[in-house]
Every structure is written in C-alpha cells, then in structure tokens.
Amino acid sequence: MDLLQSVMNSSSHAMFTLDREGIITHINRQAKNRFGLFNHSQYSHAAGRLEPGDLVIVADSAIGADDGNLRPADLERLGIQDRKIRSGDMFVAIGAFDLPGSKPAYKFLPGRDADVLRLESVHQGTAVRASIGNRIALAAVGETEYVIRYFRSIGQIVVIDGKTGQVKFWQENGYSARREGVGNLLRGGAYIAKSPDFEIKVEGYHFREFFEGERFERHLAQVMSGQVPQYEDMEYEINGFELIASILPVPGGALPESVIVKFRNIEDIRVTIMERNNAIKSAERKYRETERSVRPDENAFAALFGIGTATASARHHAYKLSQLDCNVLITGESGTGKSFLARAIHQAQPRKGPFVTVDCSTIAPTLFESEMFGYVGGAFTGASPKGKAGFFEEADGGTIFLDEIGEIPLNIQAKLLNVIQNKVVCRVGSTKMVPVDVRILAATNRNLKEDVAAGRFRQDLYYRLSAFSLELPPLRSCPEDICFIIDNLMEKIQQKYGVTRKNLSGEAFSKLIAYDWPGNIRELENVLESAVALSESDIIYAEQIRLESEPVRMGLKERLKIEEEKIIRQTLAQCGGSRSRAMEQLGLSKTVFYGKLKEYQIE
Numbered sequence: 375m376d377l378l379q380s381v382m383n384s385s386s387h388a389m390f391t392l393d394r395e396g397i398i399t400h401i402n403r404q405a406k407n408r409f410g411l412f413n414h415s416q417y418s419h420a421a422g423r424l425e426p427g428d429l430v431i432v433a434d435s436a437i438g439a440d441d442g443n444l445r446p447a448d449l450e451r452l453g454i455q456d457r458k459i460r461s462g463d464m465f466v467a468i469g470a471f472d473l474p475g476s477k478p479a480y481k482f483l484p485g486r487d488a489d490v491l492r493l494e495s496v497h498q499g500t501a502v503r504a505s506i507g508n509r510i511a512l513a514a515v516g517e518t519e520y521v522i523r524y525f526r527s528i529g530q531i532v533v534i535d536g537k538t539g540q541v542k543f544w545q546e547n548g549y550s551a552r553r554e555g556v557g558n559l560l561r562g563g564a565y566i567a568k569s570p571d572f573e574i575k576v577e578g579y580h581f582r583e584f585f586e587g588e589r590f591e592r593h594l595a596q597v598m599s600g601q602v603p604q605y606e607d608m609e610y611e612i613n614g615f616e617l618i619a620s621i622l623p624v625p626g627g628a629l630p631e632s633v634i635v636k637f638r639n640i641e642d643i644r645v646t647i648m649e650r651n652n653a654i655k656s657a658e659r660k661y662r663e664t665e666r667s668v669r670p671d672e673n674a675f676a677a678l679f680g681i682g683t684a685t686a687s688a689r690h691h692a693y694k695l696s697q698l699d700c701n702v703l704i705t706g707e708s709g710t711g712k713s714f715l716a717r718a719i720h721q722a723q724p725r726k727g728p729f730v731t732v733d734c735s736t737i738a739p740t741l742f743e744s745e746m747f748g749y750v751g752g753a754f755t756g757a758s759p760k761g762k763a764g765f766f767e768e769a770d771g772g773t774i775f776l777d778e779i780g781e782i783p784l785n786i787q788a789k790l791l792n793v794i795q796n797k798v799v800c801r802v803g804s805t806k807m808v809p810v811d812v813r814i815l816a817a818t819n820r821n822l823k824e825d826v827a828a829g830r831f832r833q834d835l836y837y838r839l840s841a842f843s844l845e846l847p848p849l850r851s852c853p854e855d856i857c858f859i860i861d862n863l864m865e866k867i868q869q870k871y872g873v874t875r876k877n878l879s880g881e882a883f884s885k886l887i888a889y890d891w892p893g894n895i896r897e898l899e900n901v902l903e904s905a906v907a908l909s910e911s912d913i914i915y916a917e918q919i920r921l922e923s924e925p926v927r928m929g930l931k932e933r934l935k936i937e938e939e940k941i942i943r944q945t946l947a948q949c950g951g952s953r954s955r956a957m958e959q960l961g962l963s964k965t966v967f968y969g970k971l972k973e974y975q976i977e
C-alpha cells in the first residue's frame with residue numbers, strides 16, 4: 375500500500391483522488407463503504423442476470439430516478455403494459471421475468487412524500503411483499519425483509535430464481551455505482567456476486583463508471599481546468615445520495631496534477647443538527663420552567679422578548695419596569711433590540727392604549743414642535759386649515775416611544791421637559807393647554823451623559839428620563855445568548871417568508887458564534903435572512919453565511935484598551951467634563967492620565 379493510500383485510509387472522511395483524465399487513482403475504505411463498493415453483508419449470492427421465469431419484486435419511489443433509468447417500457451419484461459404508468463410514478467410490482475402469459479401484480483401512483491404503496495402475493499406457497507414510501511423501500515420473501523432507506527429516490531429489486539425458488543439477487547446500497555439498478559437488470563444487465571466483505575476494483579477506472587451527479591461533474595471539470603480554484607463543502611447529489619463534498623486540487627504547474635474529493639454524509643449532519651437543536655430546546659425549556667416557578671408573570675414577557683442567560687437579569691429588570699407606570703430610557707448600541715424591547719414593555723404593561731413610535735432622527739428640526747405637539751389651523755404657511763394633533767396627543771392614554779432621543783433639538787428638549795413635568799401639551803399657534811396622559815419610553819445609542827457634558831442635551835431632561843434606565847448589552851458581550859437568539863430569529867424568519875424549517879449546520883453555527891457582530895441583532899437577523907434565501911435544502915451551510923468581514927479575533931490587550939477608553943470617557947462625562955475630578959476618581963497620576971487622554975484622543 376502506498377503512503378497516500380494509508381494516509382487516506384486513516385482519515386475519517388470518505389475520499390478519492392482523480393488524475394487529469396478523471397481516472398480514479400486512490401479511494402479509501404470509507405468512500406467504498408459509502409458508495410456500496412465494499413460490502414459488510416454476512417450473506418452472499420452468486421453473480422448472474424435475470425433469466426426467464428425468475429420472480430421479480432420491485433419497489434420504486436419514482437420511475438426513472440435512481441433505478442438505473444427504468445423506463446415504463448422496461449416493465450414489459452414483467453408482462454406489464456400499462457400506458458397510464460409514467461416516469462416519476464411511485465411503483466410496486468411482483469411479476470415473472472420474460473414469461474409470456476404470466477399475470478403480474480402491480481400498483482402505481484403519481485408520487486407524493488406522504489404516500490405508501492403496498493403489494494402482497496404468494497409465490498409457490500411463500501408470501502412475498504413489496505412496499506415503498508416514508509423513505510423506506512422494502513421487498514420481502516417470507517420472513518426475510520430486504521430494506522433500503524432512502525432520502526429522495528430509490529429502486530429496490532429482489533429476484534427469486536424461477537428454477538430453485540431461492541433468492542438469487544437483492545439490492546443493497548451502491549447499486550448505481552455497480553450498475554445494478556432495476557432498469558439495468560430488467561434490460562438484461564449483469565450483477566456481480568455479493569459475499570461477506572466483497573470489494574469492487576475501482577482504481578484505474580474513469581470516475582463516471584461509478585459516480586453520477588451532474589453538478590458534481592461540472593464542478594470537477596471546473597477545478598481540473600483551473601477555472602475555479604476549489605470547491606469546499608458543497609452540497610451534491612451523487613448516485614442519489616445527498617452528500618457534502620470538497621473538490622481540492624493537488625498543484626502541478628499551470629493546471630492541477632490531480633484532485634482530491636472529500637465527502638461527508640448529509641444524514642450524519644442532520645443527526646448532529648437534530649441533537650444540537652434538541653439540546654438548545656431542552657436548555658430553553660429548563661430555563662423557562664425555572665423562570666415560571668420563580669416569577670410566574672414574567673414568563674409571558676420572556677416569550678415576547680426571547681430568552682438568554684446573560685441577559686436574564688436585564689430582562690427581569692425590564693419586566694419589573696414594564697409593570698411600573700414610569701418613563702424608561704433604553705440605551706445600547708445600534709441593533710441591540712431597543713425598539714423591540716420598547717414594544718415588549720408596552721405589550722406587557724397594565725396600561726393599554728396606543729403605542730406611538732417617533733423616530734427623532736428623521737424629523738427636520740423646523741418641524742419638530744408641530745409634529746410632536748401638534749398645531750392649530752393656519753398656524754404657519756402650509757399648515758392644514760383644520761389643524762393637527764401631534765404625536766403626544768395621538769399617544770394619549772398609551773405610550774410614546776421616542777427613538778433616537780439624542781437627536782431632539784435643544785429648544786424642543788425644553789418643551790418636552792414641560793410635557794413630562796406638567797402632563798400638558800400646547801399646540802403650535804395656540805395658548806390652550808391640552809392634558810395628555812402618556813408614558814414615555816425613550817431610546818438612544820448615544821452616550822447622553824457625554825452629550826450633557828458637551829451641552830448638547832439638557833441635564834434636567836436627562837435626569838427626568840434616566841431615573842429608570844435599561845442598558846441592552848451588545849451581542850459580543852453575551853455569546854451564551856447567541857444560540858437562543860439565533861433560534862428565535864430562525865423561527866421569526868421562517869414565519870415571515872413562509873418557508874419550512876431550515877437548520878444551521880455545525881460549521882455555520884460555529885461561524886455565527888465566532889463572529890464579533892458589530893451590527894448586533896439586526897446584523898445577525900440580516901445574515902440569517904440572506905442565508906435562508908441562499909440555501910436550497912433544509913440545511914444552511916457555512917458558505918451560505920455571508921459575514922461583512924472575517925471574525926474579529928481581538929487579543930486581551932486590544933480588548934482591555936477598548937474597555938479602558940470607555941471607562942475614561944464615562945468617568946469624564948460623570949464628572950461633567952472635569953479632568954481633575956476624573957483623574958482623582960480613577961486614581962491615576964497626572965502623567966498617566968494625560969498620557970491616556972492623548973493616546974485615546976480624548977478632547
């Protein structure tokens with residue numbers, strides 16, 4: 375055995391190598407197993423072909439697909455001439471091969487996933503059965519069942535020798551590679567012997583002798599001709615199996631000298647995904663149960679806002695605030711879910727009434743007053759003659775959500791303070807005070823304390839709003855939450871687009887968890903949406919997860935620097951911009967403190 379062969383045999387992946395002409399040069403045990411080119415069966419049968427008078431049992435999920443290109447016309451060899459049978463039909467039959475006058479039994483149906491077709495008969499005193507559907511193809515002779523599980527399509531065939539009454543052939547995985555599909559055999563093709571540990575010689579033959587798959591062949595040709603450097607973890611259907619394969623070139627001058635093809639089985643991936651999903655669900659269930667026993671009312675809020683371990687205390691705090699009729703300031707980076715939380719608070723609170731959202735960053739400074747507080751007819755040029763209620767009046771009895779509150783101009787901040795203190799609004803052009811009963815939820819991704827220090831935000835308004843505040847952490851600071859959030863978002867996206875459940879492969883999941891998420895939940899949601907759109911099957915692979923940049927892997931030093939800068943800026947803001955007080959609070963010497971200000975370019 376050469377070195378490459380023993381290295382390949384020691385790998386857990388199924389793999390083979392091809393030379394430039396497409397000839398298989400090496401193939402490992404795992405690949406032979408996967409494609410049925412190596413058999414573990416404890417039973418054996420001799421080589422042969424169908425002979426007149428043999429009894430043939432067929433169970434086919436779709437005529438013409440993965441059954442050696444069976445055509446309805448081939449069924450004439452079993453005495454079946456029925457023009458209603460079409461390619462693509464599910465089909466079961468028990469009939470004698472090339473025996474004029476014999477009466478075959480058969481059933482067919484335009485195939486649907488949910489259907490199962492069954493057929494039973496007695497042959498020389500022995501019960502024989504065929505059935506297809508629910509991803510199981512079965513042919514049985516007496517007590518012995520020949521079962522093949524399938525995902526998309528399959529063609530099972532079992533043959534009883536017309537002379538001896540013994541089973542002389544049964545189908546097993548790998549029949550496409552061996553050219554032993556139902557169609558091949560009914561058209562007179564030979565089958566090889568099966569014996570314990572039989573092995574087919576594959577090396578030295580063209581790969582097309584054994585492996586069929588249109589997309590796979592196309593990609594192989596592209597890598598061989600140097601058009602595409604390589605394909606990694608792509609989904610292919612080869613001989614009817616769904617597989618994940620990588621096609622990797624072995625460099626050899628201008629063109630690859632050969633290629634290595636490496637496989638993983640999708641069914642293995644599905645099992646892993648199922649196990650992982652179950653683990654997440656059971657962690658979530660356990661978490662909810664604990665929550666329910668400790669804080670029963672909070673459960674509904676948890677369902678609304680999603681769950682997470684690190685944000686559990688933030689959420690508990692949010693729930694408590696939702697039950698108090700107080701104004702709340704929600705802070706956090708962009709996309710951390712501030713608007714989402716505001717709506718959850720509104721829905722969970724005892725106060726009913728409207729929920730009015732105002733995005734303060736989109737209102738022109740000159741229109742702020744009339745938009746917020748309304749105006750009377752003819753108050754200014756272009757005003758409606760009937761006048762108009764402002765957002766505060768619209769929200770009367772309910773909640774107003776002032777998003778991006780840091781964008782409100784200073785003159786409006788003074789008026790807003792008046793509304794909070796006196797619970798009245800005064801429309802533009804009027805002197806009449808209109809009472810309003812409104813709960814204010816405000817949000818910002820700015821550091822309002824810094825804005826106060828810089829004179830951009832009124833201190834009195836800030837204190838009024840921030841008496842009750844909530845800070846939403848960025849995703850990167852709560853990686854333990856990402857699993858739950860991904861799970862919630864996948865459900866949300868699937869409902870939004872009406873698609874069936876898609877699952878993330880292990881690599882895709884790891885890629886999401888390793889990423890730094892500068893754009894937080896919004897970015898995560900966008901990435902998942904585009905992955906759902908890109909994926910063609912029920913599994914989302916790593917290549918379908920498109921991230922803005924590769925994961926930012928910051929070292930401890932860089933992380934500490936970021937935190938240090940944050941702390942200095944926050945302390946300065948808390949000290950109203952006084953450097954000497956901040957320096958004292960931080961316990962730093964003058965040289966070190968001013969050195970840091972210079973380093974972080976803090977004005």
Ligand SMILES: Nc1ncnc2c1ncn2[C@@H]1O[C@H](COP(=O)(O)OP(=O)(O)OP(=O)(O)O)[C@@H](O)[C@H]1O
Nearest residue numbers: 679680707708709710711712713714819862895896
């Ligand atoms: N807990 C959650 N569960 C599911 N989806 C969420 C959750 N939190 C936020 N989202 C979703 O993430 C996206 C961003 O949330 P949201 O708009 O509330 O963030 P934000 O902090 O208000 O952002 P910005 O500051 O940019 O306005 C939205 O599509 C929202 O529906």
